Amino acid sequence: MKQLQTPYFVIEEPILEQYYDMLTNSLAQNWKNFLVGYSFKTNSLPWLVSYVKKKGAYAEVVSKDEYDLAKFLGYTDSEIIYNGPYKEKESFCNVLLQGGIVNLDSMQEIGWLADLADQYKDRSFPVGIRVNFDLESMCPGETTMGEESGRFGFCYETGKFAKALGILADLPNVTVAGLHLHSSSKSRSVQVFRSIARMACRLGAEFNLSLNYIDLGGGYCGGMDGRPEYPDYFPAVAEELHKYFSPRQTMLIVEPGISLISKCTTFVTSVFDTRDIKGTRYVMTDGSRFNIDPTMIKSSHLFHIESGPDHLLPRPVLTRQVISGFTCMEVDRLFTYEQQPELAPGDRIIYENVGGYTMSLNPLFIQYFPAVYVRKENVMKMVRQKWTPAEYVQKSQWDTL
Numbered sequence: 001m002k003q004l005q006t007p008y009f010v011i012e013e014p015i016l017e018q019y020y021d022m023l024t025n026s027l028a029q030n031w032k033n034f035l036v037g038y039s040f041k042t043n044s045l046p047w048l049v050s051y052v053k054k055k056g057a058y059a060e061v062v063s064k065d066e067y068d069l070a071k072f073l074g075y076t077d078s079e080i081i082y083n084g085p086y087k088e089k090e091s092f093c094n095v096l097l098q099g100g101i102v103n104l105d106s107m108q109e110i111g112w113l114a115d116l117a118d119q120y121k122d123r124s125f126p127v128g129i130r131v132n133f134d135l136e137s138m139c140p141g142e143t144t145m146g147e148e149s150g151r152f153g154f155c156y157e158t159g160k161f162a163k164a165l166g167i168l169a170d171l172p173n174v175t176v177a178g179l180h181l182h183s184s185s186k187s188r189s190v191q192v193f194r195s196i197a198r199m200a201c202r203l204g205a206e207f208n209l210s211l212n213y214i215d216l217g218g219g220y221c222g223g224m225d226g227r228p229e230y231p232d233y234f235p236a237v238a239e240e241l242h243k244y245f246s247p248r249q250t251m252l253i254v255e256p257g258i259s260l261i262s263k264c265t266t267f268v269t270s271v272f273d274t275r276d277i278k279g280t281r282y283v284m285t286d287g288s289r290f291n292i293d294p295t296m297i298k299s300s301h302l303f304h305i306e307s308g309p310d311h312l313l314p315r316p317v318l319t320r321q322v323i324s325g326f327t328c329m330e331v332d333r334l335f336t337y338e339q340q341p342e343l344a345p346g347d348r349i350i351y352e353n354v355g356g357y358t359m360s361l362n363p364l365f366i367q368y369f370p371a372v373y374v375r376k377e378n379v380m381k382m383v384r385q386k387w388t389p390a391e392y393v394q395k396s397q398w399d400t401l
Contacts (some may be wrong), residue, residue, distance in 0.1 A: 006270040007286050008267075011261075017384075023230045025236055031234065036253075037058040037253055040059060041357075047383035060083060063084065067091040068091075069360055087109060097116075102128065107164075113127060117171050128215060130181075132149070132161070133161075140194055142191070143186065152182075168357050178253075184219055189228065200214045214252055215253040220257055229258070262356045265358075269285045270286050271345050274283055283343045287326070290362065292334075295357075303350060305347060315344070316341070321340065327367075328366065369391075
């Protein structure tokens, strides 16, 4: 088979299906009343969104643009979970009026809700509320923010959460139907999610809440050797939730992103040049660090190498090769290849576990968006063409005034 032009992403559909089924089977075994909300921000590739929609996932969106994309791709307002601090009022109201899920994040949104409830006095509005709480004290050293507070939702420790509950209680046709407890962690450990579930029970008991749902959010690990998988998380979560809630009344919502799609996605690049400068061998590739580490925080990558067809003879082992991207920025260096055979033009470097936040954060910098393929039973289907100047200039004008 003729080799495809690099760089490009590949989604392995059987692996994606394996992980989606692993997720839903684990949920069904531990908390039968559940709902999956797919995280648009993690990767909103239209093919991927359509795939999870067919599987029954709701759209978990955090902006007007993501809301519009969900609607464009066939989601109804009743199939949307609206989260985050950057909602837009009209779409916020649409989701509530059509029976979708809205998790309040700010006093501004409570104001929108109050206006809507006053306008539609004959309607009832069940809503969720996002809780800001000190997960670090429950899981020392495991959270992203550490001892510094996060910036989302209503803080439990300062009384803002209780105040918000009080305001909502004064709205006669509004009920608090759910808690959203998403918290970012470095460890993605089972203990983190056990603690989140424990906090849900604590809040339920303290405020006498009768809830339709508990939304754990995302942040699960997946596809990494020696790290937790879905079947590790949900027995622990269910064990805690059963202490106050029942699946007969309360739905468990999860919002996977990275854990669902990273394992099934690779990024294929090619070596196009090598050069020696002051004793350092630089290996130039047509993929960039910006394609797979756009936030510049990774210290290592999972990858494997396929030698080009014209380089079958044994190669010398080099002490150090610096694998670099195609851009004109010195920081565009991906990893150092030490005590390994010499790399040469035509070799391919395939990066693994790169489905989460890569495509959605790719910049239009020097090279436009790469192609995306889906592979199933050795058939490769292109689901996004490589961008060209035609896509880049769409809806632009360049006539002078």
